[in-house]
Every structure is written in structure tokens, then in C-alpha cells.
Amino acid sequence: MHGRARGRPVAIALGVGVVGAWALGACGQGSAGPAATVTATVTAPPSVVVFNPATSGKALAARIVARARANSPSDKVTGVTCANFPNLKVGTHADCHLTLNGQKVTVRATFTRTDGHYELKRVG
Numbered sequence: 572m573h574g575r576a577r578g579r580p581v582a583i584a585l586g587v588g589v590v591g592a593w594a595l596g597a598c599g600q601g602s603a604g605p606a607a608t609v610t611a612t613v614t615a616p617p618s619v620v621v622f623n624p625a626t627s628g629k630a631l632a633a634r635i636v637a638r639a640r641a642n643s644p645s646d647k648v649t650g651v652t653c654a655n656f657p658n659l660k661v662g663t664h665a666d667c668h669l670t671l672n673g674q675k676v677t678v679r680a681t682f683t684r685t686d687g688h689y690e691l692k693r694v695g
Contacts, residue, residue, distance in 0.1 A: 628653040647672050
């Protein structure tokens, strides 16, 4: 990592993650041996999702599955379906049906902010 990229972050996109690598150490005269290299894994910042009223249920279902895999990798979440919702106002909600570890569950996604943040609560 000598030359133009020395000392500057170098980012490579890998799917949903970002890997940054920084080269540490001096490359000038008098340095003995190779410079130490440190690699750090950096998670991407949360993205703001713009929901389209016609496909909002599918987008929400995909987010629920991704969130479940990230928070509880041992749980098996399948068959997630959510009703489409026309807007994304604070306090509005959408009901979703899913199978969690073989058991059918209904959850309600209540939007807490207009940029797509929601809280899930089991219904009934």
C-alpha cells in the first residue's frame, strides 16, 4: 500500500458491507522491515428507505427478514408478508404475518420516524 494510497483510507464495497484498510508505518529512509498493516471491518451506516405505496409491504417484509437475521441469526424467519401502506407518517402502522421457528405470528410495525424506522410488536 505504498504510493498514492499510503495513509489514506481505501474502501472496497463487498455486498452490503464495506471494508476499509489503512497502512501504518513509515516508508521513508531508515525504516527496517515491512510496515504493519491493520484491516478494519466497518458496517455501512443505516440507509433511509423511501417506501413506494404500491410496493411498501414487500420492502417492509424484506427489512423485517434482514433485521431478524442480524439480531437473531439462530431464529428461522420465513414467509413474511406485510400489507401495503399508503404513507409513512409517524404513528401509522402496517400488520405483517410471518413464520417464526415454524410458528405463525402476526406483528405490527409502527413507524416511529418518517425515514422508515419502526418498532415491531406481536399482535394477539
